[in-house]
Amino acid sequence: MFARLLNLLEKGPRRLLWTVGLLALVALAGGGSQMTSMTMGVDDYDDAESTAVRVLDDVEKATGANLEQGYVVLVELDEPVDPASGERPEVLRRAVELIEKRPEVADVVDYVSAKNPAMVRKDGKSTYFVATVSGFAPGDAVTKAVTKTQDALDADKQLREHVTLGGPTTSNVEASAISSEDLGKAEALAFPVLLILLLFIFRGLIAALIPLGGALVSIAVALGVLGAVMTVVDLSVFALNLVMALGIGLSIDFSLLIISRFREELRAGHSTHEAIARTLRTAGRTVLFSGLTVATALASLLVFPQRFLYTMGVAGIATSLGALLFALLGLPALLAVLGERVNKWAPKSWQRAQEPRTGSESGGRWYRFSHGVMRRPVSAALAASAVLLVLALPAFGIKFTGIDAASMPEDSDAGRVYTTLEKEFPGSLQSPVHLISKAPKHAGTELAAYSKELGKVDGVADVTPPRPIGDGMWETQVALKDAPLSTAAQDTLDAIEKVAAPYPTVPTGNTALYDAMMTSLGDRLPLALGLMSLTTLFILFAMTGSVVLPLKAVITNLLTLAATLGLLIFVFQDGHFAGALDFTSQGALQPTMLIILLAVALAMSTDYTVFLLSRIKEGVDNGLPDREAIATGLEKVGRTVTLAAVLFCIPLGALMLSRLIFIKQLGLGTAASVVIDATLVRALLVPSLMALFGQANWWAPGPLRRFHQRFLSGLQERDEPPTSQATPAAPAAVDSQESVTTAGKA
Template identity: 30%
Template sequence: MKHRENVTGFAARAAMWSARHRTLAIIGWIAFVVGVTVLSGQIGTREATDSDQGHGESGRATVLVEQAGFPVQPAGEMVIVQGADRDAAVADVTRSLTGRPEVGAVAEPLTSPDGQASLVTFTMTGDPDTAKERVGPLLDTVAGVQGRHPGVYVAQAGDASGSKLIGDSLDEGLSRLSMLSIPVTLGILLVAFGAVVAALLPVGLALTAIVAAIGLLAGASRLAPTVDTTAHVMLLVGLAVGVDYCLFYIRRERDERRNGADPHRALLIAAQTSGRSIWISGLTVIVAMAGMFFTMDATFTSFGMATILVVATAVLGSLTVLPALLSALGDRVDAIKIPGLYRRHSEGRAWRWVLRVVLAKPLISTVVAVGVLAALAAPALDLRTKGESIEDLSPKQPIVQTMVAISRAFPAEVVPAEVVVKAQTVRGPQFEAALADFRRAAAASKQLREPIEVRVNPAGTVAVVSVGLAGNGSDRTSERAVETLRTTVAPGAFGKLAGSTVAVTGDTAQGMDFNQRLTDSLPWVFGFVLGLAFLLLLVSFRSVVVAVTGVVLNLLSVAAAYGMLVFVFQYGNFESVLDFKSGGGITNWMPLFLFIILFGLSMDYHVFVLSRIREGHDRGLATKQAVSEGIGRTAGVITSAAMVMVAVFALFATLPLISTKELGVGLAAAVLLDATIIRAVLLPAVMALLGDKNWWLPRWLNWLPAVSHDLPPAPPTTPQPREDRELTPAL
């Protein structure tokens, strides 16, 4: 007997439409994924240029250089030779490289200030962007010189060899990640569901959502150009949220089916509960990701656009094609059961025991949980940031070891600053006099070093003056040298030229300007993310206390993640396990990025748990009982979802760059804490202490729209065959 249900809410209406038109919904999703993928191949993806990624004075300098029409700079390489008897090896290096088709020009050897090392620099022929593909034979040539002179150290590093190392290492790591992430995720889902078909659905939805989002990114890149790591971030976030949304939806539908609901009602309940939570959670995550736009940085803007697209696509798929697939499959979603893993009920007994203890002693549980989180977060008080460099790769890599040796012996060659001078003319006696003044002031500063070299554009209107810096390029000594260069030396020498514009750039200067840009944007990002997350929770649950609690708990989770990052990567713990060498700080963009990602992803669990608690409260249960029922019934699925996220994030810690290791460890640790200490202990303890105050809403906010958390009313019951009321028992 057919019946009409009271369908309320966007998610439920979308699900019911898809269930009634499931063939159209499934074909439409496939056509959407294929269509945007084909279209992206036609229009291409726009990548961010150097000027797109610049900030402050260094950004203005980059624009001046790009507009000046300088010839393309060839890729530069360096060969260091160390040892007491190195003259023969230096001559061998020069002789072996000169005349090779890959080599443009070989410069005269330089001697280090301490007289213990020599440096042979040379340029490569051809396009510098593809030089990494041609540098292999030169690395072999230098290795041959080393073999002929075993008594000295001979090694090569530079633009092309560094790019080759990073590219090869990342390609190898990403290939490994791609091969492992899907099987690991599928394995966890097989354990969670105990059935092959149910486990395949979340993986399939997540992968198609990621593919579609990458296709959409081609069009969006016209507004927000992409950077190299954008696709990696999309994979990270897309696999996590795509699997989670599908997992929550399927688990609720299967639980309702096992509780005796017919297929239509089970799908309707899942749509009006989990579907609504997906909608709210997805919107909250999107709001958090939109906070990246306030940085006005090309990397963050690219990440923000990419994550918004992948989350929105995952939400779209969860609310449309997933209900259609569940409607088409029916009870066959539990097909191919795995003996020993398939269970008719998914409630976690261990978590129920923990919950009983927490609710019996909520004050003690709160104090213990906050104490643990505070201890984990304590190192974050000492958090320092640093820029990225080739030293962020594994210290076991020969080219990394070479670059470290060169930077110590010849710091001015590795990390020079560049003074960009634009004037009516940068040729002739006036500019030469200014350059002489610059050399004298640089030497007098004791912070700027030779060699000082000059490049002039064809029009003679822009000069780039490179000068060495004291320090290692990323320490406070180098930063003070840049400050001196910017405030006194450069403007004092070149500011006298008619119509001159002077700007300082270089790796150190760019890092300083990037850090300043992030510092300036912090209040805006934090205010936007925290404020809108509070408003969304307030509207969704009509409670000021619930909204405040959600924001505070998420901040505790982020703080604990920061503390663990400092403990591991800044203090250098577990270096051998994770294969890295601490640089004494956290990658400069990591804290802000982690805050945004973690705050968004943490809302997934928070919204799903609170929705289930609010269901019980709206049915008339006391707060403590509603908390017990809501968390008890979601503990199993939250654990499964957290295991997926932790496994996927942890795999990123196996990639070669320190930044990807920081990303993987920080996200995995935070999600693990969030699903255990935060959601299973602190949240129920705090809600038990607050009691009915959890649902406090001032009278002047009664105008807020009411979001129903009630289940749809049950239809009139009619006798049904046994097979419609029960699922097949586990094998």
């Protein structure tokens, strides 16, 4: 593979650069045009095969209404209203008429039509009504509908001052808008910080700009892949957040590793061509393993039926492939053109800092630190493990919740409506349990008796009279006393399902859909974890030829994940630092975000494992004793791993600035896992455990060892090809009229 790549570089690095750039532009043009077709519906979190979702489809076919969507409209009144009067105040009448005329609205229910006085506040100064809507086509159809409805309300001065539009449809559109707006602000704040750190870490303007170019390529390729996939299946718009953050993070990681190794080879006196060849055979292979690890870890999300999750899997694979494309094709070609000019536009002191110091490998900070750890490996391993386990302790009290209007900021319209109804309209119908019964036209009496029994269930606030909604189909709405996604609401749903129904009855609505989602996630999570672990084991086995090192990597990765989960529970579930991070705790964590965090954190943990183990194995292959190889490897790559972690945390940590609590959770969780892994795990746990295991680190059973030697040995890193010798230093860079071959022969 790398021999063919080197041949391409010899024939013309500029041609290869143009090819990569053109491919990125084509991908961006093709994929970018598809982004407006991405979904942003509440059904992004549904399992289409669950009973609660299938009955939604049945109702929509029969009535044209999607019970998962809808508006909840809050109306403030100038004068108190008596709900028993059956009269609508002028502002309510105009609001109801306006909403009824909207083309997406299928039905409107207020206190008059429902004969439900609970839909009026106790003092009579406000009321609400609920509008069911039809399903929306993928893309921006739902955004256009909500925008036009809001514009119509704003065009009427009286309605603008008295009416607030909320509900699940509004909530989801606002969440998408807030996510995009917050992402833009986060990137604007993070970019200057990132650029300054890149200048300092890469020690030069030219080198610092390279990973940003790589990020553009990886993001463009990812968008192209997403666009191609969308010709077959719908994808969620929220994947764009992951594409941006992961594209920047991986491009920085890969560029830092390859440029650092390229500079090291140049300092050793090799020509530009030979330095690139040696870099690709070592750091290039490391990047290949690393990129495959990230892609396969995120590919495990494809086992979930929820569009939100499998979209993240597609986005992760696409972004990883884009980052690999730049790191293994575009970046070597660029370095071939630049040569030593990669160090241009850097202060003299920074250039001198790159010069090798006598005995640097045996006297550097990381070298001394690792030997200090290995002198007391048991103490270091126990101390690091103890800290990780203490951080993980809160994980035993984890609670879950979903994404609905309760997740919205209180300054959003949907958040304001939800909060108001929860406080002032106990047992409101903004998110009821819909009981759909398959029953004949004459079933009204029996279903009415059934609804009376439902009203006796603990946790039920109100039950509307059953009503026919289609041929052989009836609906009974049950308002709950507790928030629809709370544990108490789930218990009430279980009790409702135990009440004997006279006809086949299926619950749906937010509470039932959340219950179905949790069941679906629980059923598929073991498979996803198994795939993550097996692919990690195989890739690390292919790289090292050992079964011990991959097993230790999986165990340390799980410790990192447990510690990260404990930290998230401490902050977001228990509400610590709520003021500093500007959020209101829901007393639980969002499960789909945790699964994404699990995949990303595992991918990045293994990524840094690959960085470190590849350099240690290189030392062992070159004849160094185990402990010396560990210390030398950590000295050579310790700074790179630490700085890569810092840089990776910038774009992901910026997600904590989002006003959406579930985006904050993803940002803090990913950044925390990277920091924990790069410090406690890579700096303490890995060297101490490797020192304790000694030669056993490289053990594999005979059959696996022979399998590796026969089929996978070509994938291992080699510092140089068997017949290669270091060539004298070449001119500083490839001249604009010369090829890499000419530079290599100079």
